[in-house]
Amino acid sequence: xxxAPYAHLWVVFALLSAFFHASRMAATKWLSLTLPVPVLTxxxxxxxxxxxxxxxxxxxxxxxxSPEYLMAVLLGGLASGLGGWALNYAIHESEVSxxxxxxxxxxxxxxxxxxxxxxxxxxxxxFLGIALLMVGSYWLSAGQGLDRWYRPLQHLxxxxxxxxxxxxxxxxxxxxxxxxxGIQLSDPLSFAVMVAVxxxxxxxxxxxxxxxxxxxxxxxxxxxxxxGPLLLLGLLFALMRIADQIALSLTLASYAMAVKRTAGxxAVLLGGxxxxxxxLVGKLLACLVMLFGVLALTLD
Numbered sequence: 001x002x003x004a005p006y007a008h009l010w011v012v013f014a015l016l017s018a019f020f021h022a023s024r025m026a027a028t029k030w031l032s033l034t035l036p037v038p039v040l041t042x043x044x045x046x047x048x049x050x051x052x053x054x055x056x057x058x059x060x061x062x063x064x065x066s067p068e069y070l071m072a073v074l075l076g077g078l079a080s081g082l083g084g085w086a087l088n089y090a091i092h093e094s095e096v097s098x099x100x101x102x103x104x105x106x107x108x109x110x111x112x113x114x115x116x117x118x119x120x121x122x123x124x125x126x127f128l129g130i131a132l133l134m135v136g137s138y139w140l141s142a143g144q145g146l147d148r149w150y151r152p153l154q155h156l157x158x159x160x161x162x163x164x165x166x167x168x169x170x171x172x173x174x175x176x177x178x179x180x181x182g183i184q185l186s187d188p189l190s191f192a193v194m195v196a197v198x199x200x201x202x203x204x205x206x207x208x209x210x211x212x213x214x215x216x217x218x219x220x221x222x223x224x225x226x227x228g229p230l231l232l233l234g235l236l237f238a239l240m241r242i243a244d245q246i247a248l249s250l251t252l253a254s255y256a257m258a259v260k261r262t263a264g265x266x267a268v269l270l271g272g273x274x275x276x277x278x279x280l281v282g283k284l285l286a287c288l289v290m291l292f293g294v295l296a297l298t299l300d
Contacts, residue, residue: 010250011294013243014259020240022266025091025099027233032092034226038207039217041085045200047234048241052196055242061186062194072182073191076175077198083171085203086164094161103165103261109173110258114180120252125296130258132293139286176256180248188245196241262290 031040063069090099111130114120122130182191207214223230247256268283 010247010256011259013247013250014256015262015294017240017243017247017256018260018263019266020236020243021260022263024233024236024240025087025263026267027229027236028088028091031226031229031233032088034222036217037085037089037092038203038211038214039220039223040230041081041088042200042203042207042218043223043230044084044088044234044237045081045196045203047231048238049196049200051235051238052193052242055189056193058189060193061190063185066185069182069185072178072185073194073198076178076182077195078202079171079178080175080195081199081203081206083168083175084199086168086171090161090164090168092161093164094159099161099165103169103172106169106173106176106261109170110176113173113177114252122252122255125299126252126255129293129296130255132296133258133261133290134293136264136286136289136291136293139282139289176244176248179245180252183245183249188249189242192242192245196238259294262287262294265290 028040028044035043087099087103111122179191179195182194186194204214244256244260247259250256265287268280268287272280
């Protein structure tokens with residue numbers, strides 16, 4: 001399906017992806033207290049597949065005879081699957097206020113990969129926008145407001161979960177760049193379905209090699225107890241992936257991933273409204289920096 005007529009709405013789709021990503025992280029944190037991270041990762045991908053698979057009844061384009069497309073699907077699926085596993089583990093082992101700012105490094109990885117693979121670079125305003133989004137998101141997630149900006153750097157070395165967040169950031173950067181290649185050869189919705197099929201297969205093989213009895217964990221009583229929340233998390237993951245793929249089809253991956261870092265903004269609003277979280281002034285100032293970044297991207 002061609003989304004070119006909606007190219008001017010790429011920011012909307014990227015922001016939707018950010019919202020679903022923030023919601024997904026909150027649900028993941030809760031579920032990771034009940035389920036092992038590999039089991040959680042598998043079921044999130046299976047639930048996402050159940051949501052995205054019916055899309056092929058509406059429209060599909062799978063150029064399976066193209067080696068470039070197959071490469072983008074397999075490598076992109078592997079990168080996004082490993083990234084999801086690493087992110088889930090980082091959220092389980094660390095605070096979201098640590099994982100969030102580390103994930104702002106994703107646009108930097110994307111810029112490097114896009115330059116190496118497809119020769120695309122943002123303009124001057126684009127670089128400024130990405131920098132503002134990264135700085136704002138970094139401050140936003142630093143924990144106690146702008147006066148504690150050094151905490152993520154400090155924990156980057158001392159907190160074991162930070163290493164997995166860095167791995168997730170690099171994996172998502174690779175997946176986004178490969179995804180843009182796959183989308184150019186098909187369309188956003190079809191590619192989202194293909195990746196949703198590949199992800200759980202690759203992850204199941206990797207987890208089974210790592211632990212031969214892994215399949216037994218997939219049918220444990222604890223899984224049945226959280227079936228409803230797992231489906232909700234899968235739905236959020238699927239909506240995030242679809243919005244993300246559409247945004248990638250309309251602009252540079254570095255732009256789409258940078259705007260997606262505004263997931264922290266949604267976390268501040270939801271946290272303040274539902275959980276009465278503090279330090280809103282500092283967090284909202286950081287959000288203002290991020291909004292200027294979004295403005296710079298749209299004007300580039």
